Amino acid sequence: MTGIAGEIARFDNVGLRYGSDREVLCDVGFTLHAGHFYFLTGASGAGKSSLLRMLYLAQRPSRGMISLFGTDAITLPRHRLPGFRRRIGVVYQDYRLVPHLSAFDNVALPLRVAGIPERDVAQPVRDMLAWVGLADRMGARPATLSGGEQQRVAIARAVIGRPELLVADEPTGNVDPDMAVKLLRLFEALNRLGTTVVVATHDMHLLQKVPGSLIMRLDKGRMSDPTGALRYPPRRGSGQP
């Protein structure tokens, strides 16, 4: 279930400060609408990862308001956070796979965390690994997989629970350009099924690979909306950014 008029997430005047340093994010405001594909761009150090951390509930802002799935995420009691996190899939630049678990067990992790009975875990995990092209590497440990393979396992893990929102922090940062495009295709396929996708990247070439995507730009902790699409999001299927 999403919030007002299909809102997935809304940031209002959000600021983030680590310790007593200056704010790394300042007066950030935007709305993510259900079913859209967003790119979050900006130079290294612009605050992309910090913003995403707040989006996937790993960090609270120093000020401002964040609404997720129509619920105020700032005042959300701690015991309700896991339920919200299960509606968000996260892909990291450094994959963050559990090193001593096989690809199969890494992908199965969200289902097991969600308490899915074990008999219902195996087939979807196999399907997901086959989908990302790793049907023959199910038993492999992360250390024996290439960067692209590890990222595909991470994507399979992020989407196996069919999240309403997929957040990817520089998912193509550690893979070659061909693999980067292939990974983007996975995100697009998921987006076509209705998942809202947010991909943070500093690679401007990737933006052109996903037609119809919306672009958010962070510059020194401040948000800009170069296409105006954040303020006036197009309807799905209009083909207008």
Added chain:
Amino acid sequence: MRLDDQGGDQVQIPQRPLAPTGGPPDAAPQDLARGEGRLAGWHAFGSGGEGVLVPQARLSGPTPWVIAIMVTITVIAAATGLALRNIANAAALDLSGGVSVQIIEAQPPIRAAQAQAAQKALLAVPGVVSARVVPQAELDQLLVPWLGMGTGSGDADLVPVPAMIDVALDGAADAGQVEHLRKALRKVAPGARVDAQSHWLAPVFEAMDSLRWLALSMIGLLALALAAAVLLSARSALGTHRQTIEIVHNLGGTDAQIARIFQRSMGMDAALGSLVGLILGQIAVIVLGARFAGLGAGLLTGGALGLLDWAVVALVPVAAVVLAMVTARLSVLAALRKML
């Protein structure tokens, strides 16, 4: 279709629901992933699933051995405390109705006459079960360690020793009962001295009480030390597995789920350590018990451990496991609360 085979926009997502709600159980026993998962033994979220989220060091790590040492010492301390309690109880039971009467008279004939008269008078007092005049030979034997051979008081020229009457009452020798005996002896043996035997051993009982409290305090301190060791171990494990915890946390794992993983892991370590500690501790207690039994000293023979005592000793490792699990759970929950 594999991702690598896909040319561009034609990526197909699996049609099967990704989050299964009742799909058919997997029936492929040779499947690599399932087989490996089963070998790994998951049990992390209580779903009967597969995989080990936190690898176990087991006996190759220090924690089980620290717990084993703690449990060994605790078992010995607990057994010692129980043995002391048994000794004290047995001695108290033996001596509670015992009264010693000394006929203090320098002249042996008068002393002997008074002793006989006193015995009769004592037997006439209600509550007196027996009154035995301790034979002179027995008294002499008791004095040998202090006075040496040939100094027995049987010889009038040597050290005069009071005649002794060993009185047994049918109840406890309280102050009132002792006073009754004194009154009964006043006419027949004016110089008689009446003492409850338990009164003589009061300092011994007090010393035993102190040792019992010492054993109890040791058990308490060891429990604290065990909790501290577990706390350090849990913190170390938290540090080692921080990334895994963060991953599970971000996937929507609850604090209770994560704490349960560590609690279970620590429980296994504690169970292994406690078992080793219990075996070592029991061996030590049995060997010590055999040594003391070999002494043949009357007071110490009452310290043997009964079935109930062994049951109490057996509770030590159980308590150690519970303490370790609770400590691990609380420390992990405290650390998790620092995360969002």
